[in-house]
Amino acid sequence: MTLSHFSLGIGDRFARQGVAQLRALQAARDSGVEIAPVWNKSHREHSIVGTRPAGTRLAASAAVAAARWTGSYFVDADHISLSTAAGFLDDCDFFTLDVADSLGQIATPDEALAFLRHHPELTGPDSMRAAARFLPAAREAGRIYRFVRERKAGEFVTEVSMDETGTPQSPADLLVFLAALADENVPVNTVAPRFCGEFHKGVDYEGDAVQFEREFAAHVATLRQAVQSYGLPADLKLSVHSGSDKFSLYAPIRRVLHATGAGVHLKTAGTTWLEELIGLAEAGGEGLNLAKDVYAQAHARRAELCAPYAAVVRIREAALPSPEDVRHWREEQFAGALRHDQSNPAFNPDFRQLLHVAFRIAAEMGPRYLTLLERYAEPVGRNVTFNLLERHIKPLFL
16 A cells, blocks of 8 residues: 555544544645645554544544545554554554564574675675664564455555664664565565654654754665665655654754655654643633643552653653642643643643653543533644644644
8 A cells, every 4th residue: 555755643542633633634735735644543542542443443534524535544553563463454554563672682693694695785894783683673573564464455554663662773774674674575665763862752852953864864865775675665754753742853854855855654643632631721610620630640640651651751750740739720821831832931841741641541531531522622623733733734844
């Protein structure tokens, strides 16, 4: 399956904001830029919220019909492994094969040597090390891909992800990995490496943006070389995971895309849930009280909530406001602390990160949360559209 040149992972924890998200993408289309929406939700998120992939497909299709969206769209089985892939087969047409755990395995010297003999173009002092490190991950990707391919009716997009690990991958590492994927006959459409710097959920990039731009451009060149050398799909492109709110990187990425003509896939899923909370807080009354209740419970359960996201959150507990203080906040104080507006002195990135992983609390509230989402659909939807269009799409694509 061919993925659009530009695509956006717009996951929706509670499957209520599809039309609001598509309004942002329609505005981009009206400005001349086609961006394919990809509703992504992982086994982890489904387990926490108590949903199933069929619900994501139904919500996406309903939003497409309601918004009269005529472009392509996808439903992503996000960060699947061999043990979780089966549950996504019927309802997804985009599969993100997560091989980060396999990066801890090391191929034997004989295996690495055999691979390099098969690929004499891979030279240099680090090739042996890279082969030893990335062969097991490529083989795991092959196993997951073949599991899906043998059981999935119809075509699909294949993404391979190795971003949730502590060590960045160099362009040379990426070339070795892509060669190994080609050997495994994985027709990868998009690949998500671990870039330099820190990519924490829902907050800006931490690191050297100049170095990132240089390496991002080198990764793009590596993908082009891999397409030419190994017969990988011509639409192969980079995917940036935990890409929401990486405001300091959007201009560097845009410059590389403009200079090279490359495409990109950006995942922004978690921001939708945060914009729901902002909209509820701005509504005041019961909406604000619910938002405060979510934070109070999240603060008490912060270790539990952060554990599944340990690689992609970093919260300074001393910077978190006490639930008692938050209980006295007005609408603008709560929204100001949560909304990612770095010009606002009230913005608190630690508060935002904690609430980013606290959607379990809202899920446990059940009808109380979902009823208020419907009741205050206007302020919630307005925030979802504005965030996606003004803070993400325009800086990166327009």
